[in-house]
Amino acid sequence: MTAFLPQYDSDSKHRKTTLEQARAEYQYNHTYLSPLAVVEKIPYRDEFSCKWIIQLGERVLRMVENHIKVDGEPARRAAHQQRHNWFSDLVRTASCDFHGIARVVKETLGSLPVEGPAESLDDFAAVFRAIGLPAIARDYHEDSVFAEMRVAGPNPIMICQVAELDDRFPVTEEHFRAARSNDSLEAAKQEGRLFLADYKLLEQVENGRFSDAPKYVYAPLALFVVDTDSRKLMPVAIQCRQEPGADNPIFTPDDGYNWLIAKTIVGIADGNYHEAIAHLGRTHLFVEPFVIATHRQLAPNHPLHQLLQPHFEGTLAINRMARGHLVNEGGPVDHLFGGTLKSTVGLTLSCLRTLPFNDAMLPRRLKNQGLSDTSVLPHYPYRDDSLLLWGAIRQWVADYLAIYYRSDAGLQEDTELAGWFAELVSPDAGRVIGLQYDGTPPSLPYLTDVLTMIIFTCSVQHAAVNFPQYDLMSYVPSMPLAAYSPAPTKKKGATLGDYLAMLPKRETAVLQAQLGYMLGSLRYTTLGQYGSRHFRDSHVQQPQADFEKRLGTIGETIEGRNRSRRPYPFLVPSGIPQSINV
Numbered sequence: 001m002t003a004f005l006p007q008y009d010s011d012s013k014h015r016k017t018t019l020e021q022a023r024a025e026y027q028y029n030h031t032y033l034s035p036l037a038v039v040e041k042i043p044y045r046d047e048f049s050c051k052w053i054i055q056l057g058e059r060v061l062r063m064v065e066n067h068i069k070v071d072g073e074p075a076r077r078a079a080h081q082q083r084h085n086w087f088s089d090l091v092r093t094a095s096c097d098f099h100g101i102a103r104v105v106k107e108t109l110g111s112l113p114v115e116g117p118a119e120s121l122d123d124f125a126a127v128f129r130a131i132g133l134p135a136i137a138r139d140y141h142e143d144s145v146f147a148e149m150r151v152a153g154p155n156p157i158m159i160c161q162v163a164e165l166d167d168r169f170p171v172t173e174e175h176f177r178a179a180r181s182n183d184s185l186e187a188a189k190q191e192g193r194l195f196l197a198d199y200k201l202l203e204q205v206e207n208g209r210f211s212d213a214p215k216y217v218y219a220p221l222a223l224f225v226v227d228t229d230s231r232k233l234m235p236v237a238i239q240c241r242q243e244p245g246a247d248n249p250i251f252t253p254d255d256g257y258n259w260l261i262a263k264t265i266v267g268i269a270d271g272n273y274h275e276a277i278a279h280l281g282r283t284h285l286f287v288e289p290f291v292i293a294t295h296r297q298l299a300p301n302h303p304l305h306q307l308l309q310p311h312f313e314g315t316l317a318i319n320r321m322a323r324g325h326l327v328n329e330g331g332p333v334d335h336l337f338g339g340t341l342k343s344t345v346g347l348t349l350s351c352l353r354t355l356p357f358n359d360a361m362l363p364r365r366l367k368n369q370g371l372s373d374t375s376v377l378p379h380y381p382y383r384d385d386s387l388l389l390w391g392a393i394r395q396w397v398a399d400y401l402a403i404y405y406r407s408d409a410g411l412q413e414d415t416e417l418a419g420w421f422a423e424l425v426s427p428d429a430g431r432v433i434g435l436q437y438d439g440t441p442p443s444l445p446y447l448t449d450v451l452t453m454i455i456f457t458c459s460v461q462h463a464a465v466n467f468p469q470y471d472l473m474s475y476v477p478s479m480p481l482a483a484y485s486p487a488p489t490k491k492k493g494a495t496l497g498d499y500l501a502m503l504p505k506r507e508t509a510v511l512q513a514q515l516g517y518m519l520g521s522l523r524y525t526t527l528g529q530y531g532s533r534h535f536r537d538s539h540v541q542q543p544q545a546d547f548e549k550r551l552g553t554i555g556e557t558i559e560g561r562n563r564s565r566r567p568y569p570f571l572v573p574s575g576i577p578q579s580i581n582v
Helices: 013-025 050-070 074-092 098-109 143-152 173-179 185-190 200-204 257-297 303-312 315-326 332-336 341-352 362-368 381-404 408-412 415-425 444-466 496-502 506-520 538-562
Strands: 194-198 221-226 233-239
Touching (some): 013 257, 050 074, 050 098, 074 098, 200 341, 257 303, 257 315, 303 444, 332 506, 408 444
């Protein structure tokens, strides 16, 4: 490996000692979230940085300010104000007291300022005071916006192209024409314009309770069609449960409030799928074994370690924080989500292992779900923006690897790389499903794809699923995380009161709003900004500069697109962090 860094010596005693120390520090645990591989204990170097803690503190301070303005009860308001005064001093002095911040978060979220059911939609808007009311509140109920959430929402890779509908969802020509009077179901089939969102996986979720109130989450089916005129996706029909029957009708846009309730049930399913699978499972927990294996198998000056390390900053710490403060008994997930905590976590664990690594790569997944043909589905902001970024990352990775590996033969000499792959797929270590490794070195193109997938997930994919939590999910009617009344069993007859009864109480709305703000507005680090001193090899300077330039051009392209479409801001490169750190 003559092209490696001058200080790289795979046989040196120092390197072996360094790796032995790393293996002692980074131990796997397969019981915390069985059967997944997570770290046993986080080394000090992987704790949150002071800068990150201060940024979090600023958002928590705003969250406390929101509590003060929303809460009308004098004693609680005084307690919030006292907490705010102490905490503002902490933030102003740039304190890195993470435990102090965590205590304020717990106390604030545990003291919700309003109680009782919403009497009107205005009650949900009223919980936004110090934090701004997201724009989605204006038009979330429109059919076009409901369809837009499938291609530019928090869970933007859920739909699949379908040629036929199976017996679970017996949509007829009559149903179709109730939604699209100038089109036909048969024509849509023949032209490949039908798309289905199928939430069958949610059948395994057990309905939960909170404060002795029952909650509901369903496994709906929702049919969409690409409109022949606008060429945009539009909703056609919704069935709230998987098994058809007289008490499980197919709803269409002419069903009044029942249609709005059915769309809300899809939104609830989408929110639960998004948080448990697309967000927690397929970004946060997906990446953790790669963080551990990189420290254990690749010495700090190994080229792959240097490439990946910035994309792992804060990941182990935020995953631990999620386990201890979000996905815990009585915590926010237990409160907000429709299912029991146990069944929700079970959904996360099972679904992370149902999408093999290779199939999760963006181009392959889009193709497998029938989403890659722009002539059939021309309006798809997530696909179009994310593919630009996938291509830019892949080119950067390819240029970087070319410095150190002249051919596949160079990979065969890299014993640390072999150990990295072997550990990732080992049932005693990383347990990564579907990563291609049979004991022989990977090809250079495959290694390029693997590293692209890791970096893309740490940066672009996490941004796509994390930042909509404020813009699109914090206003409860746009995407509640549980229903509080059963799904309708008749086509007609629902009222505004029935719709409001399905939505969470006001205290739950406050929790969802403030948690969405805290998690969906913190941006720490920026994709491509490695700094001038991170890579010690001068050969990296030009490829790094080229990557930064490509990201700048992509940013201009996306900003231009956003001027001619409903803005999709989540993948503008300047707003994408390097790593999963929130």
